[in-house]
Amino acid sequence: MSTIITRRTLLAGAAATSALPLIGGAQAQAPLGVGFVYVGPIGDHGYTWTHDQGRLALEKEYGAKIKTSFIENVAEGPDAARAIRQLAQAGNQIIFATSFGFMNPTIQVAKQFPKIKFEHATGYMRAENVATYNARFYEGRAVLGTIAGHMSKSGQAGYVASFPIPEVVMGINAFHLAAMKVNPNFKTKVIWASTWYDPAKEADAAKALIDQGADMITQHTDSAAPLQAAEQRGVFAFGQASDMSAFAPKAHLTAIVDDWSGYYIKRVKEVMDGTWKTGDVWHGLKEGMVKMAPYNAAMTPAARAAADEVQKGIIAGTLHPFTGELKDQKGTLRLKAGETASDEMLSKMDWYVDGVQA
Structure with a gap:
């Protein structure tokens, strides 16, 4: 009911x-x-x-x-x-x-x-x-960035973003860092739409990024409009939160898929059982709260293999998307060589990694 x-x-x-x-x-x-x-x-x-x-x-x-x-x-x-x-x-x-x-x-x-x-x-x-x-959406963003690094011919991605909160900023950074591992000269340009859901604004942002040379479009806004703009312009893109391939079958390479079902079922059961307690949960690819949509057939074998390796590494705990040495846009050292970002650092992230144009 x-x-x-x-x-x-x-x-x-x-x-x-x-x-x-x-x-x-x-x-x-x-x-x-x-x-x-x-x-x-x-x-x-x-x-x-x-x-x-x-x-x-x-x-x-x-x-x-x-x-x-x-x-x-x-x-x-x-x-x-x-x-x-x-x-x-x-x-x-x-x-x-x-x-x-x-x-x-x-x-x-x-x-x-x-x-x-x-x-x-x-x-x-x-x-x-x-x-x-x-x-841990940023884990999925690292997979997307890896694919973009392999698939982009211009070496430039466009990112349609919502609001500059830590969740969105860490996603931009994770995407860019992963792309740079493939192509050290990769550029990620960001346009802030200042909305979670406004198809017209999202589409306009995607078109502007494509006009600036991006041949990969990704987003942290919620409509399929950026994907559809990419489809119209003949460039590749990634879905947001769910498999959006039906909206842009040629452009849609894959997407981060959010799966909240298990968490909701567990927490409601705890209320019914009288065992619910306050706390904090932050789950990702390993726990299945973050998943990846099926790959588009247009993806190259190298991009597929690299994306799979990133997923496996994150799940196994042998790869962290934020591993130093890492500097921000101003050249300030944020992580030493071999050091990984703590959850506290991620949850307060208000800076961009070097190479992000935002």
């Missing part, structure tokens, strides 16, 4: 809240309420879509034992606090807030509802009833 709460409903406030079933008290046998707050539309086929696939996996796993609801297209700011609070007032016992900009609103609302469990994706602020979780 699931409930869709639109943004219009959110702004309506109490009227919408009263329409949802309460859990607890006289309805002790009622299903466990599980709420989700999404920054984009569930039809973006990117980041929000993959979180919603995780919600659907929950419904398949637990059936009538749970009731899920979600609010999509929630702006990062006051709207987020209203959305999270509405889900709490509606009787949900665990709420997943799925965007970095929901961090402070999640903490704020969690203080008001200490008996409800909250989970915040990609953030770092926790409390007794607030846990954090994230995927």
